[in-house]
Amino acid sequence: MKRFSSILIVFVFLSCGNEITTTEELRNNPLDAEQATYETPALVFFPSEFTPALGGAFQTEVFAMGPENLRGANVVFQYDQNKLSILNVTAGGLSAGSNPLFFVDTDTPGIVEIVSVYLNADSTSINQNISIAQISFTATSTGQSTLDFQSECEMLDPDGNSIEIKGFGQGVVDAQ
Amino acid sequence: MMMKNILAFFILYSLIIGQNQPITVAVLDFEGQGISVQEVKTLTERIRSEIGNTNAVRLIERKAVDKIMAEQGLQQSGCTSDECASEVGKLLGVQFMISGSIGLVGDTYTIDTKMFSVESGETVRTKSASYAGEVSGLITEMEILAWEIVGLDAPGRLRLKRSGETDKSTVAVLDFEGRGISIQEAKTLTDRFTSSMSSTKRVIMVERGVMAEVLENQGLEMGECTSDECAAEVGAMLGVQFMVSGAIGKLGDTYTIDIKMFSVATGAAENMQSTSYQGKVDGLITEIEILGWTILGLNTPKKLIQKRRMGTSAYLAQQKEKTKVGAALRSVVPGLGQLYNGDKMLGYSFMGVDVLLWALTMSSQSTFNDLQADQDAVTALYNAATQQTEIDDYINQLKTIETDLQKANDQLVMFSAAAIGVWAANIVHAYITGPSPGNALSSGPLKLAYDPAIQNTSIQWTIEF
Numbered sequence: 001m002k003r004f005s006s007i008l009i010v011f012v013f014l015s016c017g018n019e020i021t022t023t024e025e026l027r028n029n030p031l032d033a034e035q036a037t038y039e040t041p042a043l044v045f046f047p048s049e050f051t052p053a054l055g056g057a058f059q060t061e062v063f064a065m066g067p068e069n070l071r072g073a074n075v076v077f078q079y080d081q082n083k084l085s086i087l088n089v090t091a092g093g094l095s096a097g098s099n100p101l102f103f104v105d106t107d108t109p110g111i112v113e114i115v116s117v118y119l120n121a122d123s124t125s126i127n128q129n130i131s132i133a134q135i136s137f138t139a140t141s142t143g144q145s146t147l148d149f150q151s152e153c154e155m156l157d158p159d160g161n162s163i164e165i166k167g168f169g170q171g172v173v174d175a176q
Numbered sequence: 177m178m179m180k181n182i183l184a185f186f187i188l189y190s191l192i193i194g195q196n197q198p199i200t201v202a203v204l205d206f207e208g209q210g211i212s213v214q215e216v217k218t219l220t221e222r223i224r225s226e227i228g229n230t231n232a233v234r235l236i237e238r239k240a241v242d243k244i245m246a247e248q249g250l251q252q253s254g255c256t257s258d259e260c261a262s263e264v265g266k267l268l269g270v271q272f273m274i275s276g277s278i279g280l281v282g283d284t285y286t287i288d289t290k291m292f293s294v295e296s297g298e299t300v301r302t303k304s305a306s307y308a309g310e311v312s313g314l315i316t317e318m319e320i321l322a323w324e325i326v327g328l329d330a331p332g333r334l335r336l337k338r339s340g341e342t343d344k345s346t347v348a349v350l351d352f353e354g355r356g357i358s359i360q361e362a363k364t365l366t367d368r369f370t371s372s373m374s375s376t377k378r379v380i381m382v383e384r385g386v387m388a389e390v391l392e393n394q395g396l397e398m399g400e401c402t403s404d405e406c407a408a409e410v411g412a413m414l415g416v417q418f419m420v421s422g423a424i425g426k427l428g429d430t431y432t433i434d435i436k437m438f439s440v441a442t443g444a445a446e447n448m449q450s451t452s453y454q455g456k457v458d459g460l461i462t463e464i465e466i467l468g469w470t471i472l473g474l475n476t477p478k479k480l481i482q483k484r485r486m487g488t489s490a491y492l493a494q495q496k497e498k499t500k501v502g503a504a505l506r507s508v509v510p511g512l513g514q515l516y517n518g519d520k521m522l523g524y525s526f527m528g529v530d531v532l533l534w535a536l537t538m539s540s541q542s543t544f545n546d547l548q549a550d551q552d553a554v555t556a557l558y559n560a561a562t563q564q565t566e567i568d569d570y571i572n573q574l575k576t577i578e579t580d581l582q583k584a585n586d587q588l589v590m591f592s593a594a595a596i597g598v599w600a601a602n603i604v605h606a607y608i609t610g611p612s613p614g615n616a617l618s619s620g621p622l623k624l625a626y627d628p629a630i631q632n633t634s635i636q637w638t639i640e641f
Contacts, residue, residue: 016537016592018544020581023574026555032567046562063562129562 030169031065031129038167040066043075043149045171046131052139052175057087060147060171062114062132064094067155067163070126072101072117074154075133080145081110083175084137092131094118104133111150124158139175147171200270201291201326202236203227207256210280215311219278219318223289226322227274233326236270244268258297265294272300274325284308287317289325301325331415346416347373347437348382353402356426365424365464369435372468373420379472382414390414404443411440418446420471430454433463437471447471458488498611504603513606526602533595540588547584551577 027035030048038044042065052058062075073094079086086106094116095102101117114133118126148170155163203224208216221238228235244267245255255264256275265273276289285307292299303324305317316338320330349370354362367384374381390413391401401410402421411419422435431453437446449471453463462484466476483491498516507513511527514520554577558570 016541017589018541018548018585020578020585021551023571023578026551026558026574027571029559029561029567031562031564032558032571033564034571047559066564129564131562 031063033066036065036167036169038169040167041068041070041155041163041165042066042167042169043073043132043153043155043165044167044169045147046169048169048171050137050171050173052137052173054139054142054175056175057136057138058173059134059136061092061134063092064126064130064132064155065167065169066129068127069157070094070118070130070155070163071124071158072115072156073132074152074156075114075116076111076150076152078111078148078150079137080173083139083141083143083145084173085140086112087136087138089114089136090134091116092133094126094130094132102133113152137173139173142175144172144174147173198232198234199272200236201227201233201272201274202241202265202268202270203238204241204255204261204264204273204275206275206287206289207277208279209277211278211285211311216278219314220276222315223274223276223318223322223325226319227326230323230326230328232328233272236268240268258292261292262294262297270294278314285311285314285317287314287321289321291325301327329415345379345418346382346414347379347418347420348387348411348414348416349373349384349420350387350401350407350410350422351384352421352433352435353423354425355423357424357431361460362424365460366422368461369420369422369464369468372465373472376469376472376474378474379418382416387414404438407438408440408443416440424460431460431463433460433467435467435471447473462488500607500610503610504607507603507606510599510602513602514609516611517606517609518612519609522605526598526605530595530598530602533591533598537588537591537595540584540591544581544584544588547577547581551581 028049030036030044030046033040036042036044044063044065045060046063047060050058050060062077064070064073089104089106089112091100091102095118099119101115101119103115105113112135116132149168153165153168155165157163203220206216206220206223224235224238227233241264244264248264248267250260250264255261258275261273261275271294272291273294274289274291276287279286279288287305287307289303290299291301303321305321307313307317316334320334320338323330323334349366352362352366352369370381370384373379387410390410391397394401394410394413396406401407404421407419407421411417417440418437419440420435420437422433425432425434432450433453434448434450436448438444439446449467451463451467453460462480466480466484469476469480486494503513503516505513506516509527510530511523511525514523514526517523551574554570554573558567558574561567561570
């Protein structure tokens with residue numbers, strides 16, 4: 001019996017098998033609440049990992065994840081000005097109504113401040129994941145750097161009350 | 177003087193005729209015990225008709241027996257005592273009466289027959305048989321008893337019928353006449369011809385030794401029985417259906433072989449084959465082997481055709497070259513080793529099974545690849561999804577695909593392991609069994625042979641080690 005088992009093991013070893021990538025290994029969406037390491041509501045970069053070539057551009061979005069009764073947001077994040085430069089910043093879904101209110105301040109090197117308010121008359125607030133802004137960067141130097149939200153970030157309800165932001169998703173850039 | 181001679185001739189003729197006049201016999205309906213009256217009547221009728229077939233006695237018709245019985249106010253079934261039978265026999269004017277009984281004991285039928293003299297009441301011969309099986313099987317037993325009760329051996333066809341060998345003809349081969357070749361060469365070629373016929377598995381051959389003993393009993397040598405009459409007589413004694421005789425002659429450098437197979441019963445030629453051959457005398461062996469097939473109207477096997485084409489020496493040399501290592505090396509392609517060894521059935525089996533297993537392996541791999549492509553596509557959708565409901569939906573899809581991938585992979589491992597296992601087994605098998613010595617020309621294990629000890633034809637089963 002032992003000999004038979006040994007032969008069987010040899011045949012199985014010699015046989016053709018494939019490696020299977022599990023669903024858990026594939027889950028890498030920063031907006032996936034089950035997989036995220038931060039609590040919601042949160043501000044996250046989507047996507048959150050980038051490997052641009054030197055001089056190459058890449059785009060990310062700032063998302064309000066799991067908000068309840070969201071009307072407006074003030075987003076401030078930092079980037080490594082020695083490795084990245086801002087190409088442009090455009091409004092996301094939060095400011096896509098008929099009366100958008102969207103401001104961007106990139107005057108301070110390495111800092112981007114965005115103000116976006118939802119002004120549609122037919123709806124007063126947002127209760128799902130929503131894009132606040134789309135930001136395009138250029139990699140000016142190789143190496144790893146991060147995109148980090150600052151503590152000044154705010155989410156507001158229709159009454160102007162602050163919604164507690166419980167988590168921040170970090171962006172990671174590894175310019176080649 | 178002339179009148180005296182004619183008279184003497186007629187007296188002598190009548191004496192001869194009188195001496196050769198067969199005995200007269202009547203058969204009474206057998207007594208049945210544990211078997212229906214109708215079945216007993218049917219079986220009695222069969223023994224009656226078969227006794228008629230022996231031509232050894234003059235049989236009184238059943239109707240005549242019934243008429244006498246009716247005149248005496250008797251039923252056949254009621255006349256079971258010897259006295260009654262003798263009385264009926266006397267009234268019929270026959271010399272001998274045959275009576276008997278058929279009984280059933282458990283699952284076994286017993287048949288007892290008796291032939292006795294009407295004049296003296298003396299029992300001349302008794303024969304018994306037992307038979308376990310369906311009642312229909314008694315028919316053959318009755319036919320055999322019919323021959324035995326009149327003092328004859330049952331013919332081979334009936335004995336074969338009893339043993340179930342009804343589809344094969346029985347054949348005996350007389351030593352071929354040698355003209356221009358030695359007696360030993362003629363005998364050797366006859367033996368090879370007999371072996372070749374036996375290897376066809378279409379006939380049952382009588383051994384040469386048995387034939388020699390029968391001829392010896394007739395005061396003849398094997399080579400002396402060359403006429404059709406003698407062959408037919410020997411065939412009848414052996415109880416075979418066909419006899420084969422032939423001649424091998426040498427004219428210059430050319431050998432001629434003429435072989436005839438004829439029916440022992442009718443004397444009619446069944447088949448005649450002739451061939452010519454130029455070359456060494458050992459080349460005749462192949463020709464003889466081929467004739468062993470063609471005389472039976474069969475196609476010549478490819479091996480023999482190849483042997484004829486290559487020549488005996490070259491063919492045998494090629495056969496010798498086959499080795500176990502050669503078989504193992506060829507087995508790299510599953511089944512080729514077995515084909516090389518001469519085992520076609522196993523060769524094709526290994527080939528078929530391995531091809532099937534590899535096909536299943538490829539199919540599993542194909543399924544796996546398709547699922548992997550699906551997984552990539554759903555992953556892309558998952559990565560692009562921004563709403564939790566979409567994300568959950570794609571995750572469920574990914575989990576289903578992962579389960580299917582696992583199944584496909586398990587099948588892939590199983591089939592490929594089995595394919596490798598069969599492949600390895602095929603190599604080991606080819607090496608262990610090795611090339612067969614080529615048994616196409618060997619005779620089968622079952623042979624019909626005349627056994628002088630029991631004065632009967634018997635079936636022999638030979639096991640070779």
